[in-house]
Every structure is written in structure tokens, then in C-alpha cells.
Amino acid sequence: MTHTRAYEHRVTSEVGRLRTVLLHRPGAELKRLTPRNSDKLLFDAIPWVGRAQEEHDAFAQTLRDRGVEVLYVTELLQDALEYEDARTAAVASVVDDPRLGDQLRSVVADYLRDLDPEVLAHVLIAGLAHEELKIAHGLVYRLMDRLDFIIDPLPGLLFTRDSSAWIGDRVAVTSLAMRARRTESLMIGLIYAHHPRFAGVEPVYDPALEHVEGGDVMLLSPGVLAVGTGERTTPAGVERLARQVLRAGLAHTVLAVPIAQERATMHLDTVCTMVDVDTVVMYPPVAHSLTAYAVTGDDGDLRVDEPRPFLEAAAAAMGLDRLKVIDTGLDPVTAEREQWDDGNNTLAISPRLAVAYERNIETNAQLEAAGIEVIRITGSELGTGRGGPRCMSCPILRDPPPSA
Numbered sequence: 001m002t003h004t005r006a007y008e009h010r011v012t013s014e015v016g017r018l019r020t021v022l023l024h025r026p027g028a029e030l031k032r033l034t035p036r037n038s039d040k041l042l043f044d045a046i047p048w049v050g051r052a053q054e055e056h057d058a059f060a061q062t063l064r065d066r067g068v069e070v071l072y073v074t075e076l077l078q079d080a081l082e083y084e085d086a087r088t089a090a091v092a093s094v095v096d097d098p099r100l101g102d103q104l105r106s107v108v109a110d111y112l113r114d115l116d117p118e119v120l121a122h123v124l125i126a127g128l129a130h131e132e133l134k135i136a137h138g139l140v141y142r143l144m145d146r147l148d149f150i151i152d153p154l155p156g157l158l159f160t161r162d163s164s165a166w167i168g169d170r171v172a173v174t175s176l177a178m179r180a181r182r183t184e185s186l187m188i189g190l191i192y193a194h195h196p197r198f199a200g201v202e203p204v205y206d207p208a209l210e211h212v213e214g215g216d217v218m219l220l221s222p223g224v225l226a227v228g229t230g231e232r233t234t235p236a237g238v239e240r241l242a243r244q245v246l247r248a249g250l251a252h253t254v255l256a257v258p259i260a261q262e263r264a265t266m267h268l269d270t271v272c273t274m275v276d277v278d279t280v281v282m283y284p285p286v287a288h289s290l291t292a293y294a295v296t297g298d299d300g301d302l303r304v305d306e307p308r309p310f311l312e313a314a315a316a317a318m319g320l321d322r323l324k325v326i327d328t329g330l331d332p333v334t335a336e337r338e339q340w341d342d343g344n345n346t347l348a349i350s351p352r353l354a355v356a357y358e359r360n361i362e363t364n365a366q367l368e369a370a371g372i373e374v375i376r377i378t379g380s381e382l383g384t385g386r387g388g389p390r391c392m393s394c395p396i397l398r399d400p401p402p403s404a
Contacts, residue, residue, distance in 0.1 A: 007197050009396050011166040012222040014274035015348040016398035022160050023060055023393060024073040026052050026382075028126035029153035052381035056158075059355070059377050059392065066349050066375075071396070073157060074121055076191045081117035086194035090124060093186040094151050103138035108150060111135065124187055127153030156181045159387040160394040161269070162232075163188040165214035167225065168250040171198075172205035172241065174212050177232045182207070204244050212237035215267030215391055216259075221277065221318045221401065223252045226292065226310075228268025230259035242295045242302060253317040255292040257310055269390050273346045275354045275372045277401050279324040280311075281363070283344050287311075287325055326370045345388030349375070351402060355389040 009020075030049045060070045080086045091112045095105045111133065112120060128151040130136075130144050144150075156162070163184040165172045173189040176182050185207040192198045205212060216228035225245060227238045235256070242254035259268055271283040272290075282290075290310035294317060296303045308316075315323040344363070346354040356364055358376035367374050377389065 009166060009171070009198070009201060010169045011219060011395050011398045012168060013219050013277070013398060013401040015277055015351045016401040017350040018063070018066075018068050018348070018395055018398050020069040020071065020397040021063060021393045021395050022071050022073065022076075022164075023056070024157045024160050025056050025060070026155070026158050027074070028122065029155045029157065032127055032129075032149075032153040033155055047381040049381075055378050055380070055382050056392070059379075059382075059389065062355060062375055062377055063349070063393075066353075068349065069397075073160065073188070073191070074125065076195050076197070077124070077187060078117050078121045079196075080191050080194040081120050083194050086190050087113070087117075087120065089193075090120065090187070090190055093190075094124060094183065099140075100150070101138070101140040104136060104140045104150070107136050107138070107141075108133070123151065124183075125154050125157060127151045152183065154181070154184050154187070157184050157187070158382070159215070159391040160188075161214045161387075161391050162267075163214060164192070164394055165217045166394070166396055167204060167217070167219065167245055168248075170202050170204040170248065170250060172212070172214070172217065172244075173203050173207055174205060174214050174217075175207045175209050175237065176213055177211040177234070204248055204250065205241055210234055210237035210240045212241050213267060214394065215269045215387075217241070218268055218272070218274070220255075220274065220314055224255070224314070224317045225251045225253070226255040226257050226268065226314065228257045228259045230267075232267060239295075239302070243297075246296070246298050246302070252296065254295040255310070255313055255317060256295055256304075257290060257292045259286075259290070267391075269345055271344055273344055273348070273354075273390055275326065275346060275348055275367065276324070276351045277403070278318075278320055279326060279352075279370070279372075281326040281344055281346060281367060281372075287327065326366060326372070345390045346374075347389035347393050357383065357388055 030047055030052060033046050063070055091109050095109045127149045130148045130150055131146045133150055163174055171192055174185055176185050192201055211234045213232040216233040218226040220226050227241060229235050229238045238256045245251045257268055271286050272280050274280050291307040292310040292313040293307050294305040294313055311323050346356045348354050352371060353373045355375045355377060357379040364374045
């Protein structure tokens, strides 16, 4: 496998023209979801997998139709696993689980080492059920329920925004808070570390650090980063990420943004996304109540300013007189319904051009009334894991944004 082309990876905003994006087409891992395990695996309903795949294929084609290169996690992982050091790291990461015990761990490791890259990638993503490992033996194996997973599936991999975020020309491989999702970052990290396409890329964050999730990381403008802290990203994670990006010169200001610690607002991008260089769409109940702490500095002590209203602090850091807000003006019930259905979780393909779920009728109407072109996609099954178009996409290359 040879790659002679030099690939560019750089993201400095939420709205610069999107050129390359990382997606994960849902597959066998979603078929593992049952009423018995869906809560543990963080899905609110059991998706119709075939329909979810159709919806995801249409989403990917929508991006291609607009000139976006679409990369898939599974294909990149298979490529990376052609390399022995990647295979060794992959096996080590999934058997490093105290549930297994020494004997079962050894059996699983031997089993995985014998798989070819395509099958190994499948197992790493779809998981390995107790009854599928016929060669296993020992006390731990015998005491497990036949429906238990020896290796848990990764249905949350669908939401590629969470496991990594590009900041400038460096990638933050994140530290996911929920146990059910932590292996996602390890798999994504394998791709960035071992796939030839990403040779020479330097990480600016890694999964061993404090909890940070990509859905909380928002590139407001070149040099300005907003990071939500709530259910998934911890204050310590915000501090660590701020220190890392400021030290690397990837930002001059990081805004720490506290958000409600509940599932409906698990990430910053569930309540706010950007649709233009100076415009955000926000969940009405929080639009004017969010606050932000501006963090600046470099190798020395971080400077943390007193909290200010988020919109005010963001505008000041971005060098704007004000940040425009698309006030959806919805009645409280409609606003709550559409926020739950990821109405605020849009993906900008370029300034004033955004992808959104079609079911959020009122929010989309307000976006269009404000001059935003909305590309509607279906997501009745994709949304069962609580995530919209932004959640399902990790931009790897965007053009620099135009001036506001």
C-alpha cells in the first residue's frame, strides 16, 4: 500500500468551506443494540439499522454533491491494520479490560492476532459476543452470560465528531467520558497514528488525558476556541486542552463555557452551532444565559478572566462588534422538542449553507428566514443515539473562513 500524494489537514473554523470529512457508516455494531443493553451503550431507542444506513448514505452523498471528500472510519482502520505495530496496539487496547481476567485475556489476544485486517476491524467496531468465541475456556468465560460481550460494540462511533477534533493542522484525539465509548478514541487514534495518509500529523491531545469530547469543541474563528464543560467534558479537561492549544500556538483565546449537565444538553453543539462567520443558531432558553470564561496565556500560568455572557465574550475574542444569533422564536414546547431532536446541531458546508435534520421544521424555517440555505436530510433512525449532522461528521480540511 503506497500513498504518494501529500494530504492537507487543517481546520480553523466551523464554517470555512468543507473539503474533507470523516464519517462512520453504521453497521453491525448497531445490530448489537437490544432493549437489554441500549442504555449501557447510550442509545435512547433501538434503531432500524437498514434505514439508518440509507439515511447515512444519503447524508454522505449530500456532502459529496457539494464537493466534499468523504472518508470512512472502517476503511481507514482496515488500511491501518495492515501494519503490524497498529495491529499490536489495537489488540493491546481492547484486551486491557479488567473484566476479562488473565486467562480469557490471553485467549482473546491470540484470537485477534490471527484475524486479517478486514475481519479484525469488524470485530473492533462490532464487538465480540461470548457465544462467538468458541475456543475460549476458563472461569471468567464460563461465568459470563452467553449474551455478554467480551469486546463491547461501538455504536457511538457513528458520531465521529466526539472522538477527534482538528484544531489547525493538529488533531485532538479526545478522552471520552462514558465507559461505553472510550474505545472509540483508541480506534480513531490508531488511524491517525498509523495510516499513511496522516503521516507526520502531531496530536495535540490524547485519550489518556482528562475528559474532553469533540462535541464540546467549537472553532469560533481562527485562534478562538470555545469548549463546553458539562456532562461529558470536565473542567480539568477544558484546562488541559486550553493549555495544550495555547502552548502550541493554535489559539490565542479559549472560552470555557459551562452547560447544563444533562443528556438533552450533553455537548455544547447540542445548544449552539455556527452557520456563518459571525452567526450562530442557539437553543432559545440558553441563548442569553450561557456564560464564558476567557482563558489566555502560554507556557506559564493560564490567565482566566471573570465570566461574561457567552455571546459577548465570543464576539470580543473574535474581534466582532457582536455575534449574530438566529433567534428561533419558538414556543417553549416546540423549542424543547426540536432541541431534543438536534435542531441546533447543524453542519456548515460553507458560510450560510448548512445541513440539518428535516424533522426540525420550525428551526429550519427560522434559519431560512435569516438567509441560511438549509439542506435537509432524514434522520429518524440516525438520531436515536442523540446526535445530528455536526455530531456525525469530523471535518479534516476546511478552507480558511472569509472575513466577517
